[in-house]
Amino acid sequence: MKLCYLENILPLKRSRLFTDENGEIVRVMTEKSPAHCILKINSFSMFQAVNGTEFSVGGYTWVLSVSLSKGNKKEKGDHLSVYVTLVDKLAPGSFVDVVLRFFVYDHLRDAYLSVLDVREKRYHALRDKWGVPKFLPISTFKKKDYGFLVDDCCVFGAEVLVINNQQVKISTMSIVGENCDKYTWRIESFQSLSDRLCSPEICFNGWSWKLDLRPKGDSSVKGEYVSLFLHLENSSKLTHGNKLFVKYILRVKNQRQGQDCQELVHQWFSASAKSWGFKSFISLKVLNDPWKGYLVNNTIVIQLHIQKMILLRDVESDVN
Incomplete structure (x- = not known):
């Protein structure tokens, strides 16, 4: 008109x-x-x-x-x-x-x-x-x-x-890691462990991680469950609101050919959210059952498999 x-x-x-x-x-x-x-x-x-x-x-x-x-x-x-x-x-x-x-x-x-x-x-x-x-x-x-x-x-x-x-804030998303090698952590003398144990540092494509294990459980589930978390060690790289999306599997291996206990996780890691996992990953009753196959000769095997990492970053920020 x-x-x-x-x-x-x-x-x-x-x-x-x-x-x-x-x-x-x-x-x-x-x-x-x-x-x-x-x-x-x-x-x-x-x-x-x-x-x-x-x-x-x-x-x-x-x-x-x-x-x-x-x-x-x-x-x-x-x-x-x-x-x-x-x-x-x-x-x-x-x-x-x-x-x-x-x-x-x-x-x-x-x-x-x-x-x-x-x-x-x-x-x-x-x-x-x-x-x-x-x-x-x-x-x-x-x-x-x-x-x-x-x-x-x-x-x-x-x-x-x-x-x-x-x-205007301009951000980009890019894949920084896919199908990373599986990391296996073998822990002996499990039943004599203290309240907390961290794995050696694990590096994938410039990002550093540690597995955080609470053998007797986090404070809220103490004595009932094993707690397991993935912790980002170099979270200082995630400044200015940058975030890292991670798809990964936490797994307790079955050592007697049975089914593994595992959880698939999709989470955003940031400077203020450095650890993600489960307070109640596996019950101590199941873990200590010798017929289940998770604890053999007082040894437990934990595995981490990072399937994908996606970095969300500001165009003006500097994340290497």
Whole structure:
């Protein structure tokens, strides 16, 4: 629907919404007042252009301006133009992306005509001003039926949605290990072990691990279960919110040709979540049963199989 001139399709009802032929300018009547800036102009006919006072949004300072734009021979008359100017001076290479919304007050209906430009505008050192050059035809603005100009007084407004791309967090995911070699940990004299035992360091593709065994169980299951965890030793590599997804199997081998006791784990490791596993991995009653085959000659065999490691990292961070 073409919307160069509004006399026939101005959305005078709040429920009606219109876009331009490209779907980039959206016009709708709303009772909602502008959230960031309101500019009231008395004796409008005396001015060709009016600048409002400064207002702040998103850590930046802005100014709303309204001006009269003369039409050329190909256009049908003059227009009101509205702009928002960035007051702050940006350094070369810096920018601010925004979405702009402009308003004009309808005194007759006690509502605002809202004009939203859905296209993002980029402010930078060479471009500090954006707006809608053909906000309203002057002929429409001055018509008494619309209520925009009453007793030579009018009200404009603006909202600025700051979308600063310089603050966008960009992350990547990459596989850093697949089907790593199985690590087997053989522990003798199991029944005489103390409360905790850690395996030697295990290295896979630059990541260091240890198995953390609690032979008598973690405090909450002490005396009932064996607890088993996988601990990431070099978690200091996971700074700035980086995380490591690990798919792995923890296994207590059956030494009599029976079925192993094992658990498949999918977990994210991070600087604050360095260990994952099970407080109740296998019951001590089952483990100590000589017919089950898990504890033979007071020896237990634990196995770790890391099947996949995926690193989630910030583009700007440095994880080797």
